[in-house]
Amino acid sequence: MAVNSTLKRRSRIFFRKSAEYVGKNILGDLIVVRRNKKLLAGKIVETESYLGIKDDASHSFQGKVTPRNKITYGDGGFIYVYLIYGKYWCFNIVVSKENDPQTVFIRAIEPLEGINVMRKRRGTDDIHKLTNGPCRWTQSFGIDRSFFGKDITLNTILIVPQKHKNFEIVQTKRVGVDYARNAKNWPLRFYVKDSLFISKR
DNA sequence: GTACAGATTGAG
DNA sequence: TCAATCTGTACT
Numbered sequence: 001m002a003v004n005s006t007l008k009r010r011s012r013i014f015f016r017k018s019a020e021y022v023g024k025n026i027l028g029d030l031i032v033v034r035r036n037k038k039l040l041a042g043k044i045v046e047t048e049s050y051l052g053i054k055d056d057a058s059h060s061f062q063g064k065v066t067p068r069n070k071i072t073y074g075d076g077g078f079i080y081v082y083l084i085y086g087k088y089w090c091f092n093i094v095v096s097k098e099n100d101p102q103t104v105f106i107r108a109i110e111p112l113e114g115i116n117v118m119r120k121r122r123g124t125d126d127i128h129k130l131t132n133g134p135c136r137w138t139q140s141f142g143i144d145r146s147f148f149g150k151d152i153t154l155n156t157i158l159i160v161p162q163k164h165k166n167f168e169i170v171q172t173k174r175v176g177v178d179y180a181r182n183a184k185n186w187p188l189r190f191y192v193k194d195s196l197f198i199s200k201r
Numbered sequence: 202g203t204a205c206a207g208a209t210t211g212a213g
Numbered sequence: 214t215c216a217a218t219c220t221g222t223a224c225t
Contacts, residue, residue, distance in 0.1 A: 066221070083207095084207055084220095085206095086219030086220065087217070087218055103208095134208070134209070
C-alpha cells in the first residue's frame with residue numbers, strides 16, 4: 001500500500017447511514033492514516049454505535065449541544081475526537097445526516113502496516129497491545145485533537161472497504177456506559193468473533 | 202473566577 | 214482495585 005496512491009474508500013453516502021449500520025459494516029474494513037510520509041493501516045475489529053438524542057450514553061442525549069459535540073450535529077463522515085481522563089483521545093465518526101447526532105466509536109484495530117511506528121509510540125513490542133483498546137489504537141495511529149473535524153472521505157484518514165468478510169459478528173452491550181439509565185444494556189457494541197485484537201472484558 | 206466528572210489505561 | 218491527568222462544562 002503506497003503512501004500516495006489513490007485508495008478506494010467509503011463515501012459520504014455510506015456515512016449518512018445509521019450508527020448501527022455503519023458500526024456493523026465497517027468491521028473488517030481497513031482504516032488508513034497517511035501523514036508526514038508515514039502510512040499506518042489496520043483492520044477494524046471492534047466498534048460501538050451511539051444513537052444521539054434518544055441515547056443516554058451519548059454526548060448529545062436529549063439534544064444537548066456544546067462546543068465540543070457540535071460537530072456531531074453536522075453531516076456524516078467527519079471526525080469527532082475528544083480527550084478523556086486528561087490524557088487519552090477517543091475517536092468517533094459522525095454518521096447519519098444533519099441534526100441527527102449519531103456516532104460510531106472505534107474501539108479496536110488489528111495492526112497491518114506501520115507496526116514499528118506503533119511500537120515506538122506505544123512503548124511496547126507486543127503486537128497484541130498496540131491497538132486493542134479505544135485509546136490504545138489512537139495512540140498508535142497518532143490520533144489527537146488535530147484530527148478533530150477532519151473529513152474521513154479525503155486523503156489523510158479514510159476507511160477502505162473490504163469485500164470478503166469471513167467472520168462472525170458478536171453483538172453485546174457497550175463498555176463503560178453503566179451510568180446510562182435506559183441505554184446501558186442496548187446491544188450496540190460489535191466485534192469480530194475470535195479476533196485477537198479486541199479490547200478486553 | 203471555582204468544582205468536578207470522564208465512551209480508559211496501566212500499575213500494583 | 215485504584216489513581217493518573219486536564220479539558221470541557223456548569224456553576225457562583
